[in-house]
Amino acid sequence: FAPAFTGKPLSTGFSKAALSSPTALEMKYTVVLVRHGESTWNDENRFTGWYDCPLSEAGLKEAHEGAKLLKSEGYTFDVAYTSTLQRAIKTLWIILEELHLMYIPIVNTWRLNERHYGALQGLNKQQTVEKHGKEQVQIWRRSYDIPPPPCEESSEYYPGNDPMYADVPKDLLPYTESLKLTEDRFLVEWNEKMVPLIKSGKKVIIAAHGNTLRALVKHLDGISSQEITELNIPTGVPLVYELDENMKPIKQGDAIAPLTGKYLGDLEQVKARIGAVVAQTK
């Protein structure tokens, strides 16, 4: 594996003793987040959650574009993290292939899965607006701690009925999730596994989902429960965070507030993709 960290002296001319003091080094870790490209259910405008649909044709293209951006800017990784869902896994595979990194370890964990959308999974988002009203659907989609109605235990959408989750203790498997519940289960992986890995110097890429990445940036950037309701993550665009030794983000020049990480590529196109996520319910 590559050297332990990308820390560099603040300036030249430190004595050996000064260099060994923690304040003499500016530790900096790069972590890249990417939401999967458009999925077939994004395309059909259906609540997806833990449903395991593939990337759409447009989503495959987005993943390749994101991969090319990472390549052209010289990014490389030691370890990849993704969910158990093929839209995120495929996006990651496309990136790793483009970067000639198909040999690096990939960790697949349900803790990075999309937020479980409960009884809404499979429903068309716009038809749900027509039935329940825009305000109610906005609460289900973007409120911080109000989960959508739960799915039934007999439902095909209950993860306990899916062999993919046979090894996960049943009491951890959701019937529905708010963003807060998603954040809670994501942060277990982040704090216990990913942070030590990053601090050990491994360069990590995370290919995940709209709401798990909202949960992560909320945590990293200290975004309030109110402000996070307005934040949307575009599909297929790499989002680069530089973290200090305390895992606090260092604000990037091109960051779109309230994020401090920067999206790669054309910012107008990024904003258009964010707008497309918002426009799924009118």
Ligand SMILES: O=C(O)[C@@H](CO)OP(=O)(O)O
């Ligand atoms: O349907 C979903 O699972 C998510 C992500 O596609 O949608 P939303 O942006 O409405 O939370």
